[in-house]
Amino acid sequence: MVDAQIAVRPIIGLEIHVQLLTRSKMFCGCPVRFDDPPNSLVCPVCMGLPGALPVINRRAVELTILTGLAFGGTIATHTKWDRKSYYYPDLPKNYQISQFDLPLVSNGHLDVDVGHGEHRVRIRRAHLEEDAGKNVHDVGGHTLVDLNRAGTPLLEIVTEPDLRSAEEACALCTGLHRLVTYLGVSEGNMKKGQMRFEPNVNVAIEHDGVEYRTPISEIKNLNSFRAARDAIDFEIDRQVAAWHEDHSYVLGSAPNENRGFDADRGVTEFQRDKEAAQDYRYFPDPDLVPVNVSDAMLNEIRQSLPELPDARTARWVKDHSLSVEDAATVVGHRATADLFDAVISAGGPPAIVIKQFVNVWLSHAKQRGVTIGDLGIDPERMAELAQIVADGTISKTAADRVAEIMLARNRFDAGTEDASDTVTPSVARTLPTTKANNAARCPSPLALAKELRLLQVRDTAATDVWIDEVFAANEQAVQDAMTNPKKRKAAAGFLRGQVMKKSQGKADPKLVGELIDKRLTGSA
Amino acid sequence: MTTLDEHTVRHVAKLARLKLSDEEVRAFQEQLTAIMDHFALLDEVDTTGVEPTAHALAIDNVLRDDVVQAPLPTEQTLRNTPARHGDHFQVPKVLNQESS
Numbered sequence: 001m002v003d004a005q006i007a008v009r010p011i012i013g014l015e016i017h018v019q020l021l022t023r024s025k026m027f028c029g030c031p032v033r034f035d036d037p038p039n040s041l042v043c044p045v046c047m048g049l050p051g052a053l054p055v056i057n058r059r060a061v062e063l064t065i066l067t068g069l070a071f072g073g074t075i076a077t078h079t080k081w082d083r084k085s086y087y088y089p090d091l092p093k094n095y096q097i098s099q100f101d102l103p104l105v106s107n108g109h110l111d112v113d114v115g116h117g118e119h120r121v122r123i124r125r126a127h128l129e130e131d132a133g134k135n136v137h138d139v140g141g142h143t144l145v146d147l148n149r150a151g152t153p154l155l156e157i158v159t160e161p162d163l164r165s166a167e168e169a170c171a172l173c174t175g176l177h178r179l180v181t182y183l184g185v186s187e188g189n190m191k192k193g194q195m196r197f198e199p200n201v202n203v204a205i206e207h208d209g210v211e212y213r214t215p216i217s218e219i220k221n222l223n224s225f226r227a228a229r230d231a232i233d234f235e236i237d238r239q240v241a242a243w244h245e246d247h248s249y250v251l252g253s254a255p256n257e258n259r260g261f262d263a264d265r266g267v268t269e270f271q272r273d274k275e276a277a278q279d280y281r282y283f284p285d286p287d288l289v290p291v292n293v294s295d296a297m298l299n300e301i302r303q304s305l306p307e308l309p310d311a312r313t314a315r316w317v318k319d320h321s322l323s324v325e326d327a328a329t330v331v332g333h334r335a336t337a338d339l340f341d342a343v344i345s346a347g348g349p350p351a352i353v354i355k356q357f358v359n360v361w362l363s364h365a366k367q368r369g370v371t372i373g374d375l376g377i378d379p380e381r382m383a384e385l386a387q388i389v390a391d392g393t394i395s396k397t398a399a400d401r402v403a404e405i406m407l408a409r410n411r412f413d414a415g416t417e418d419a420s421d422t423v424t425p426s427v428a429r430t431l432p433t434t435k436a437n438n439a440a441r442c443p444s445p446l447a448l449a450k451e452l453r454l455l456q457v458r459d460t461a462a463t464d465v466w467i468d469e470v471f472a473a474n475e476q477a478v479q480d481a482m483t484n485p486k487k488r489k490a491a492a493g494f495l496r497g498q499v500m501k502k503s504q505g506k507a508d509p510k511l512v513g514e515l516i517d518k519r520l521t522g523s524a
Numbered sequence: 525m526t527t528l529d530e531h532t533v534r535h536v537a538k539l540a541r542l543k544l545s546d547e548e549v550r551a552f553q554e555q556l557t558a559i560m561d562h563f564a565l566l567d568e569v570d571t572t573g574v575e576p577t578a579h580a581l582a583i584d585n586v587l588r589d590d591v592v593q594a595p596l597p598t599e600q601t602l603r604n605t606p607a608r609h610g611d612h613f614q615v616p617k618v619l620n621q622e623s624s
Contacts (some may be wrong), residue, residue, distance in 0.1 A: 022590045029593025040610040042601045043593070060592035081577040087541065102578075135618055144612035147601075279539055284578035292584050434590045 007206040010236045011213075012169050012199055016176060017154050018186045019131065019194040020063045026130045026153035027054030027097065028289075034192045038146035039371065046130075046151035048093030054287055056081075060153040062292060063185040064104045064128050064300050067155060070183055070308060071123055073108030075298055081288040084280045087178035089145045090133035098156075100282040103127035104293075110179070111310075112163075114172040121172055122160040129154050152420045155185070166232035172199055173225050182309055182334045192222055194318075197222040201235045202251070205243055214239040214249055219268055231261040235268050245476055312337060320350035329358050335373040339382075348383030349390045356386055360403045378442050385445040393446065397505030398454040402445050405452065409443050458508045460515070466507060467515055470498045481520050492520060528557045 023031055024216045028045035044052035083095035105126035111118045115440055133150035135143050144257045157176065163169045177195055181188040188195055202216045222228045231233050242249040256274040261267075307315075313327045331337050336357075343353050361372045361382070368375070385406070449455055457463065471478050474495060481491035499512045533553045540543045544552065595601075598611050607614040 024590050024592045028597045029588075029591060031592045037598065039601050039613070040598050040611070041595050043595050047601065055586060057590050058587040061587065085539070089613070090617055136612065137618065139609060139614075141617055142607075142609065142614045143618040144609050144614055146612055278525070281539070286579070289579055289581060289586050290584045291587070487530045520618075 003208060007373075008236070008240055009204040009206075010166075010201065010232075011161045011165055011204060012163035012166075012201050012232060014157075014159045014163065014169060015198040015200070015218075016157045016159075016173065017131075017196040018157065018176075018180050019065075019192075020060050020153040020155055021184065022057055022059045022063070022153055024057060025151040026057050026060055028052075030151065032152050035150070035375050036148055038046070038144075039148065041148040047147050048091070048150075051265060054097065054285075056288065056291065060102065060128055062301055063153075063183075064126065064155050065293065065298065066183055066305060067157075067180060067185050068105030068108060068126055069302055069305050070124075070179055071108040071110050073105040073123060073126060074105055075293055076102060076103065076106065078290060079104050080290040081285040081293060082282045083285045084129075084282055086132070087462060088132070088135060089143065090135045090147070091130075091150055092145075092147070094132060096132065097285055097288070098129035098195050098282075099127035100374060102290075104291075107268050110159075110172060110175055112165045112168050112175060114165070114171050119164075119168065121161075121162045121168075124160050125157045126155060126157045128158055155180075166229045166236070168227040169199055169232050169345055170225050175227050177225075178309060178332050182332065184304070184334065193223050195223070197228045199228060199232050199235075201232055201239070203236055203239050205240065207247075211250045212243060212247060214243055215251050215254045216274075217259045217268065218257070218274060219259050219261055220271065222261055222262075227261055227263050230263070230266055231268055234261075234266060235259070238268065241456070273365075274369060293485070293512055304332065309337070316350075320344065320354075322350060322354050326354045326358060329362065330354065333371060336371055339373050339379060342379035343382045343386070346380045346383035348379075348386040352386040352390050353382065354390075355396075356382070356399065356403070361470075364403065364407060373406060376442075377406060381406065381442050381445060388446055388449065392508075394449045394454050395456055395500070395505050395507070397500055398456070399445075399505075400418070401452065401454060401505055405448050406443060406445060409448075452504075454504065454506055456508050457503065457506045458511055460511070463507050463511055463515055466499050466502045467519070470502055471497060471519070474498060478520075488520075492516060528553055528560060 019032075024030060025046055028043050030041045030043050030046055033041060045054050068075055079099060081097055082100035083205060084098045084100070086094060086096045102229050103125040106124070108123040108126070109120050111120050112117070121420055131149050131152040131154045133147040135145055137143055159172065163172060175194075177188050180195075181185040182414075186194055198221060199219050200216050201219065202214045205212045205214070205339070210230060217239070219231045219235060222231055239249070248254070258271040258274050259268040260271050267294065309331045312381060313324060313331050316322045316327045317324060327328065330340050340353065343357075344350055361375065361377070363371045365375055385399055385402060388394050389396055394402065477491045480487040481495065482488075484491075495516055496509070496512055499516070500507055500509060503512075530549060530553060533549050533556060534544070536556075537549070537552075602608050602611065602613065605613050
């Protein structure tokens with residue numbers, strides 16, 4: 001379809017809505033919750049009754065400023081609130097309260113990297129607004145309206161059209177998701193629609209020395225990273241194909257469009273020609289007075305800005321010689337990253353601590369549907385477990401077993417070892433988490449290793465006994481290892497693993513390897 | 525005198541979801557022109573050196589703490605609606621909705 005003489009350059013910008021993590025709504029005290037019975041979280045303000053007065057939620061303003069600082073934005077000293085015309089019953093005031101010409105944040109940037117170096121994406125602005133409720137369509141020929149979500153605080157972030165592929169756009173979305181969840185400004189729960197994406201897409205096509213630009217499509221309301229990527233990819237192809245017909249599908253001759261994405265069929269569909277911005281007929285909201293951000297307020301928020309993931313990764317790579325990949329698995333979740341730092345401060349050798357975080361603690365946490373911090377193991381104990389592996393007291397395999405017992409004996413169980421698998425996250429969070437409590441209950445990994453007889457055995461005679469048993473039980477593997485060169489390596493590896501297992505991880509892997517090799521070659 | 529052209533009147537009507545007859549378009553063109561002219565008087569005020577304002581009151585930063593207050597009981601929320609379906613408001617079918 002695309003001939004060789006044309007060069008296609010996608011031009012993509014994003015509008016991203018982020019639901020802010022507040023207890024109450026943007027302009028009234030109604031609780032922000034998901035899945036409550038319809039119209040049970042509503043008051044005169046968010047249902048738009050005449051005479052009701054909105055009042056700005058301070059927390060939402062603070063969270064917006066915090067996010068703006070994190071992406072290097074300029075925080076306005078003076079902002080105001082505007083009404084944006086809106087026609088649907090899920091926002092019954094007939095307008096949405098938003099910020100038009102004086103947003104709280106302007107400028108800033110985020111970097112994306114999709115494998116060929118970092119690319120800086122400029123952010124144009126970020127402003128606060130209120131979410132709409134929900135319309136349930138087509139019920140007996142009517143529309144049903146639930147206003148629970150109406151008035152929920154939304155942060156809208158708008159990028160410049162600096163993105164050059166669906167992959168880059170997707171990377172920006174995930175990067176922003178990491179940032180807002182790390183900052184704690186949003187839960188970022190995609191299933192609950194807490195982050196929604198609206199890409200603006202067109203393409204520059206170079207053909208016989210002439211550059212054509214297709215009309216801009218705004219793809220509305222995408223609620224997953226995958227949908228964002230697929231919709232953009234589809235839209236790029238669609239626009240190039242439309243241009244191909246007679247080269248008349250270009251800006252100026254064809255209108256800009258709003259399009260919807262059908263995730264099941266993977267296609268974007270025309271919704272309507274895009275109205276120009278002034279047609280929203282923004283005007284200042286007389287119900288709300290301006291917000292002036294004082295230096296004092298700004299400084300206070302700046303103080304609460306944590307070390308951000310990129311800076312933290314760089315520090316870990318430099319100070320602890322971690323790989324960027326390993327660091328990335330831990331750095332994205334702030335409490336987990338804080339815990340990692342605490343374990344290192346407590347004397348944990350970084351190279352082993354990071355492996356235990358990734359391979360042991362993280363997988364236990366995942367199994368239980370919680371974060372590592374929720375496991376309730378002291379940083380000091382985690383550090384000790386890494387130390388006794390580092391100094392050869394126990395093997396890595398034995399450390400896995402010790403970790404399991406630590407969890408079983410710790411607060412994650414309420415008396416029996418098995419309880420660890422049944423505890424739900426919400427229960428786990430209500431269990432005691434104070435240090436004193438943990439210290440009293442969290443067993444020492446070294447003591448546990450001794451108790452469980454997991455201390456590494458470097459005794460040749462004892463190791464030979466395990467090898468005898470394993471060789472007797474796995475004659476075929478022994479045969480393969482000795483006679484079949486193709487299978488030799490795999491069979492020997494299997495036998496080593498079986499010996500480690502038989503020893504419950506106590507055997508010294510190096511010694512086991514030497515003794516097995518000696519027997520295999522010795523008898524050949 | 526600024527005359528509002530017919531195109532503008534039709535555009536404004538479209539935005540307001542109003543269907544106007546040609547006769548109405550002419551009538552509103554006349555009336556809206558008169559209204560615009562009336563407000564054009566404001567252009568005669570010299571605002572040199574006056575800072576633009578978005579609000580009539582000389583107050584700012586009226587903020588509330590992020591504290592939850594009890595919402596209305598659902599029955600009360602729905603009390604005045606002409607039609608309901610369970611605990612939903614029921615309204616005429618919405619077509620081609622575009623998100624906010």
